[in-house]
Amino acid sequence: MLKENFNHYSLILDQTARRVKQYAQASFSLNEIDLTVDQWAVLKTLYENTDLTQKELADKCGKDQPTLTRIVDLIIKKDYIKRIEHPSDRRCLHLQLTEAGLKKVEDLAPTVSKFREKAWENLTKEDFEHFTRILNKIYQNLEQK
Amino acid sequence: MLKENFNHYSLILDQTARRVKQYAQASFSLNEIDLTVDQWAVLKTLYENTDLTQKELADKCGKDQPTLTRIVDLIIKKDYIKRIEHPSDRRCLHLQLTEAGLKKVEDLAPTVSKFREKAWENLTKEDFEHFTRILNKIYQNLEQK
DNA sequence: CATAATTAGTTGACAACCAAATTATTACAA
DNA sequence: TTGTAATAATTTGGTTGTCAACTAATTATG
Numbered sequence: 001m002l003k004e005n006f007n008h009y010s011l012i013l014d015q016t017a018r019r020v021k022q023y024a025q026a027s028f029s030l031n032e033i034d035l036t037v038d039q040w041a042v043l044k045t046l047y048e049n050t051d052l053t054q055k056e057l058a059d060k061c062g063k064d065q066p067t068l069t070r071i072v073d074l075i076i077k078k079d080y081i082k083r084i085e086h087p088s089d090r091r092c093l094h095l096q097l098t099e100a101g102l103k104k105v106e107d108l109a110p111t112v113s114k115f116r117e118k119a120w121e122n123l124t125k126e127d128f129e130h131f132t133r134i135l136n137k138i139y140q141n142l143e144q145k
Numbered sequence: 146m147l148k149e150n151f152n153h154y155s156l157i158l159d160q161t162a163r164r165v166k167q168y169a170q171a172s173f174s175l176n177e178i179d180l181t182v183d184q185w186a187v188l189k190t191l192y193e194n195t196d197l198t199q200k201e202l203a204d205k206c207g208k209d210q211p212t213l214t215r216i217v218d219l220i221i222k223k224d225y226i227k228r229i230e231h232p233s234d235r236r237c238l239h240l241q242l243t244e245a246g247l248k249k250v251e252d253l254a255p256t257v258s259k260f261r262e263k264a265w266e267n268l269t270k271e272d273f274e275h276f277t278r279i280l281n282k283i284y285q286n287l288e289q290k
Numbered sequence: 291c292a293t294a295a296t297t298a299g300t301t302g303a304c305a306a307c308c309a310a311a312t313t314a315t316t317a318c319a320a
Numbered sequence: 321t322t323g324t325a326a327t328a329a330t331t332t333g334g335t336t337g338t339c340a341a342c343t344a345a346t347t348a349t350g
Contacts, residue, residue, distance in 0.1 A: 006261040009276065010165055011186070015207040016280045017162035020155055022338075023287040029339095036305065041156065055328060062160040067307060069330060074305080091315045091328040116151035121286045123279065130275040131154065134268065135161045141266045142168040167308075174309090181335065200298060212337055214300060219335080236298045236345045 013138075020119050027115040033108060039075050040112065042068070046081060046097055047105040053092040080104055158283075165264050172260040178253060184220050185257065187213070191226060191242055192250040198237040225249055 024037045035043070038061075045060050046052065052060070058068040072095065075081050080101030086092035097105065120128075169182045180188070183206075190205050191197065197205070203213040217240065220226050225246030231237035242250065268276075 005273075006258065006265055007186075007189070009265065009273070010169070010261060011207060012277065012280050012284075013158075013162045013165060016284045017158045018207075018337075019284055019287050020158055024155065025338080038306070041152075044152065053328075062156065062163070063306090064308065065329065066309090066331080070306075086328095089316070089328085093329075113151060116155060119283050119286055120151055120154065122282060127275070127279050127282075128150075128154070130272070131279050132157065134272050134276050135157050137267060137272075138264050139157075139161050139164055141264050142164050163307080170308080183336070198298075208336090209338070210299065211301080211339085215336075231298095234298085234346075238299075 023119065024112075024116065031111060031115075033111075034078065035075075035104075038063075038071055040108070042071050042075060043080060043097070043101060043105050044109070046095055047102070051094045051096065053086065053094060055092070057095060075101075168264065169257075169261065173257075176256060178256075179223065180220075180249075183208075183216055185253070187216050187220060188225060188242070188246060188250050189254070191240055192247070196239045196241065198231065198239060200237070202240060220246075 021037055028035060041061055045057060054068055054072065055065060058065050079098055081095055081097055083093045084096060086094055166182055173180060173182065186206055190202060199213055200210060203210050224243055226240055226242055228238045229241060231239055
């Protein structure tokens, strides 16, 4: 295995990830969805997990706390979520979907799944297994203890 | 194949790409390299291809023109490259490494290859083939004509 | 030859990323 | 109990990505 290739692999990974995100964002815009892809990921995660703190949410979404703080700020402006105090730890904030946020997620989930499909056309069941296994391996290789 | 999974795959792709970049950037910092990962990619590409226009360079690096313009601006501030006029087309600009830039690339190349390796530990030759094939397929699925 | 369409590069606005520093609160230890 | 360390969230600064709009130069067309 030539070392030169590693740079190349990094590039492929980077570009593909950007393309997938870009395509999703374009689909959002076409459907006049007033969210960014990352905002959607956060909303979806909150839909699937109630009463997360920001730290927990950040971990689940794979984002930094500062990044998450800003994304949350933006979604709050759109009135889809709200911060509420943690009952026993005043450092923490629980996040909850508002009525509008709940409705938003339920309305959009099928649509979003639909145009997420395109990226994965012409891939077999085995491909998905390879994909998941290899990317997880890479991720773990770089895990900081 | 459940549609729900597609969101998950997108997330894995995104997070892995970010981790790889993040690890590389951390290694740069540890070694007190005064470049970002993207700036390095641009320098390296210019080392391997002389007299590229910004458009050609953007294509080779897989970046937009606006993004590239800004990265180039930053590298120029560090005196590693310079813009020179295109001999026959006054819309274009050729980019060239300066003496310092040339030295920089030659000094750093082995070091950078070294810590790029870590991400790809424990992967087989077949894994690399799958990786390349699958990611290229995804990229092509989303190619805008 | 004049006008329209295309191309290369830049800029502005906004979102997201990371690192480092800051604040407030809680947990732990001398 | 007091002080120190750890934790949750935020803020700040710098870089990158995307989109849209713009300028200047070149090519195509009528």
